[in-house]
Amino acid sequence: MDNLKIQNLHMNFSGVKALDDVSFKVQKGEVFSLIGPNGSGKSTLFNCINGFCIPQQGSIKFENVDLLKIKPHETVKHGISRTFQNLQNVPYMTLLDNVLLGAHRRLSMTDTFNRWISQKEREREEAMALEVLDFLGIANFEKKYLSGQPYGIQKLVEIARALICKPKMILMDEPAAGMNDQETLEIAKIISEIRDILGITVLVVEHDMNLVMSISDRICVLDSGKILAMGKPVEVKNHPEVIKVFLGDEAHA
C-alpha cells in the first residue's frame, strides 16, 4: 500500500533547480533512504513534504491528504514528524522538556494554570516521554539541561521529540552525521526498531553508505535534483550511474 506519493516535483530557488521532476512512492512500513552528493536536493525534498518549501510544480500526497495544501505545523496532525540536519533543539531546557515539546498537541492549555485538572494528562505525557527516552537508551538524563550534552545525545533527543508525536511516518535528515562508528551502529539499530517495533514508516537521508545499505528496504539516489536510480540496496549499489557519481565524488574529495 502506498503511503507517501510524490509526483513530478519541481522546486526552483531563483534559478537553482533543487528538485527537478522527482516522483516516487513510499510504502507503509518501509525504510526508504535518500542519498546523493551535497546539494542534490535531499533536504529540500524533506522541506517540501514538511511544508517549509512550496514547490512550483507537482504534488505530494500522504494517505490521500494533499500535503501542499497544509501549513508546516499541521503536518504533525497528519502523522508526519521529522528531525533536522542541523540540530534544532532548545538548549536551555531539560531533555524531558525538549521531548515534551513534541507532545504539544496532546497537552491542553489548562496545563498552565490548572495543574490539578491537567495532572493526569501531564503524567501521561511525561511517562510517555520517559518511555521514548528509554527506547533510545538515554533515560536517566531527562533532568539534565540539553546545552551541555554531547552531540550524539542531542541528536537522539531530536529523534525522541519526533517519536513522541506518534507519527505514522518519520523523516530523518542525516541522523548519523557527526557520529562515531559506535553511535552510528546504535542509530542503525534504532531506525530498524522504529520500523519493526513501532511500525513507523521511515524516510531517511544519510551519507554513511554502510548504514544506508544495511537498513534500507529501498534507496533513491538524487543528483542535482534528479532521480538517478531507485531500488533495492543491491540494485543501487551496482548501478553504473551511481558508481560514476559516487566515485567521481570521492575522486574530488
Next chain:
Amino acid sequence: MKGRYDDENLKWIPILIIAVYLSPFLLKSATFSYKYYLYILNMAGIYMILTVGLDLLSGFTGLMSLGHAAFLAIGAYTSAILVDQAGLPFELSLIITPVIVGLCGLMIGFPALRIEGMYLGLTTMGFGFIVKRLIIAFRDWTGGSAGLQVSKATLFGFTISNDWNNYFMIYTFAIIAIIVARRIVKSKLGRVFMAIRDSEQAAQASGINIAKYKMLSFFISGMFAGFAGVLFAHTNHFISTDHFDILLSVYFIVMVLVGGVGSIYGAVLGTLFIVLMENMFIPLFKDTLTQYMHLEAGDFQAFIFGLIMLLFIIFQPMGLYGMWLKMRIYWKLFPFNPRKRFT
C-alpha cells in the same frame, strides 16, 4: 513517577513572601527616612510586574520590545480614565485595563510575525512615540502634556492611601505576577515560547502554530504591563508623558538583561538592582562625577546604565540570576575545588 515533571522551585516562595511582608517593618525600625525607601521599593515592585512580563516576551519568546513604557502608559491612562472619568470601581479596572493593554500588545504583535530582532525593537519604539503623541492629542481625557491627577486606589472599600499601604498592595500583586509567570514558564506555554526563540523549525515540526503563540506572548506581556500601569497610576496619583519616556523602555530591557535573560527571578533581581542603583547609589556620587564630566543628571544615569549593561553583557551574560546559580553550585561542591567547573 508522580510529580517528576513538577521540578518547579516552589520552596522559595514562602521565604520570599515572609521577607517581602517583613521588610517594611524592619525598615521602619531601622531608619527614620523609611518612607523614602518604601517609595523606591514600591516603584521597583511595579516595574517588577512589568519586567517579568517583558522577560516572557523578550527573554523567553525572543521578541524584542522597546515599547513597554508605552504599554505602561496605556495601562496607567486607561485606568485613570476608567476609574476617575467613567466611574468604574478600581477592582474592575484591575481586570479590564490589563486586557485592553494586552489587546494593544496583540496589535503590535502583528508586525512581529514578519519582522525580527532589532527591526522589531525599532517598530515597537515607534509605537512608543505614537502613544506619546496620542496622549498629548487627547487632552480632554488625558490632560495632555500637563499630566493627570489620579485618585487613590480603593480595594474592597479599603482606601490605599499612603506608601505603607501601597507597599502591601503592590507586593501582593507582584508576588502573584511572579507566581503566574513561573507557572507559564514551567508549563507547555513556556516550552512553546522557548522553542520559538531557539528553533522555529523545531517548533513548527512539533505542531506549534508560531504566529498564534507569538501573538499570545505579546498579549500576555501586554497584560503584565497593563497591570503595572494600573498600579502605577493609582499609587503615584499623578501621571504625565514624562513618566513614560522612551528611555524607560530601554531601562526595562537593561533590567531584564542585568537580571539574566530568560529567567523570571532574574527579571525580579535585575529590576531591584537597577531601581536601587538609580535611587540610592547613583545620587551618592552623582555630584562629584557630574562636576568632572560635564554631564546633565539625566545623561549621567543613561551613561551609568549603559555601562552596567555593557559590563554585564561582556562579563556576566547570564545576569544576576546566573551568578546566583553559579554561587549555589560553588557552595554545593565547596571543598572539592569547584573553581574549575565554571570559568
